[in-house]
Amino acid sequence: MRGGAAEHVDTVTADGAGVVDPPCPDSDVRGAQMGFTEGRTDSAPPDTTSPGGGVAERLDDARLARRLAESAGRVLLELRREQADLEPAALKAAGDERSQQHLAAELERHRPTDAVLSEEAADDASRLGADRVWIIDPLDGTREFSEIPREDWAVHVALWQDGELVAGAVSRPAMGDTLATDEPPTVPAPVDGPIRLAVSRTRPPAFVTALAERLGAELVPMGSAGVKATAVLDGTVDAYVHAGGQFEWDSAAPVAVARSAGLHTSRIDGSPLRYNQSDPRLPDLVVCRPEHAEHLLTVIDELTKGEEQ
Ligand SMILES: Nc1ncnc2c1ncn2[C@@H]1O[C@H](COP(=O)(O)O)[C@@H](OP(=O)(O)O)[C@H]1O
Numbered sequence: 314m315r316g317g318a319a320e321h322v323d324t325v326t327a328d329g330a331g332v333v334d335p336p337c338p339d340s341d342v343r344g345a346q347m348g349f350t351e352g353r354t355d356s357a358p359p360d361t362t363s364p365g366g367g368v369a370e371r372l373d374d375a376r377l378a379r380r381l382a383e384s385a386g387r388v389l390l391e392l393r394r395e396q397a398d399l400e401p402a403a404l405k406a407a408g409d410e411r412s413q414q415h416l417a418a419e420l421e422r423h424r425p426t427d428a429v430l431s432e433e434a435a436d437d438a439s440r441l442g443a444d445r446v447w448i449i450d451p452l453d454g455t456r457e458f459s460e461i462p463r464e465d466w467a468v469h470v471a472l473w474q475d476g477e478l479v480a481g482a483v484s485r486p487a488m489g490d491t492l493a494t495d496e497p498p499t500v501p502a503p504v505d506g507p508i509r510l511a512v513s514r515t516r517p518p519a520f521v522t523a524l525a526e527r528l529g530a531e532l533v534p535m536g537s538a539g540v541k542a543t544a545v546l547d548g549t550v551d552a553y554v555h556a557g558g559q560f561e562w563d564s565a566a567p568v569a570v571a572r573s574a575g576l577h578t579s580r581i582d583g584s585p586l587r588y589n590q591s592d593p594r595l596p597d598l599v600v601c602r603p604e605h606a607e608h609l610l611t612v613i614d615e616l617t618k619g620e621e622q
């Protein structure tokens with residue numbers, strides 16, 4: 314449990330799995346470095362009351378992102394427990410739907426004036442004129458979620474504001490943790506040996522396989538973009554490189570958390586990842602330890618140019 318000045322009390326869930334927020338930390342230093350601050354001063358109305366009837370003060374965006382990702386994770390774990398006999402396709406569909414319903418309801422309750430871009434909801438073009446857009450993937454690694462007891466699936470909750478990702482959380486419910494910008498993770502010290510690249514276990518892009526060969530890298534297969542990106546944060550791998558297709562919701566929250574911890578994040582050509590674009594496709598990315606960025610991007614560049622010839 315996180316500590317700090319006891320100012321905020323909040324409740325996050327509408328499904329009985331209510332959360333009384335622990336004391337709110339002092340303004341998060343590294344969070345402030347990435348451009349977000351404790352609380353908000355703009356026009357959104359405050360949270361009102363908790364299901365228990367108590368007055369709930371407003372939770373800052375980063376902590377709300379964490380709480381939403383965690384509570385959706387509990388919804389998904391419960392579903393998996395209760396519906397373990399479902400066919401994988403039905404479990405996937407139920408997981409997407411339940412988590413989407415939960416997150417949509419909670420965002421409506423806590424941030425009713427903000428726009429939302431979700432993998433599991435129709436894309437409302439009004440988000441393009443909005444100052445604040447929550448970019449969510451209610452269940453990333455849907456396939457792995459349906460393969461009980463696999464743990465490599467995640468819930469992504471990010472907030473984009475005025476052109477930047479300003480908060481994010483990646484919950485890994487079956488692993489029992491959440492990595493979020495309210496408390497940027499500390500990346501472990503580097504380890505000796507070949508560079509380790511996280512790659513999709515079910516559809517490894519040929520590009521990444523070729524990259525691994527050039528780098529003399531070890532491929533570490535796993536499901537979920539969020540799990541792969543956070544595997545860089547927890548030291549399981551050194552980099553996550555993807556190409557060939559993805560959407561903003563697959564990477565927004567992982568990238569927000571990775572940036573808050575000081576990792577390199579970019580497109581594979583080194584250009585910035587941009588969110589809340591009219592076309593939400595965002596087909597490639599690099600998330601890596603900063604000490605590997607230059608070499609990785611150089612080798613990717615050589616590989617890309619070689620493919621073009
Ligand atoms: N070529 C591609 N086109 C579109 N989305 C892709 C993709 N490759 C991976 N993804 C998305 O990235 C996430 C991680 O995939 P993987 O585990 O194979 O790396 C998945 O999200 P969802 O599970 O939310 O659909 C998947 O849909």
Ligand SMILES: [Mg+2]
Pocket residue numbers: 432450452453454538562563
């Ligand atoms: Mg996804």
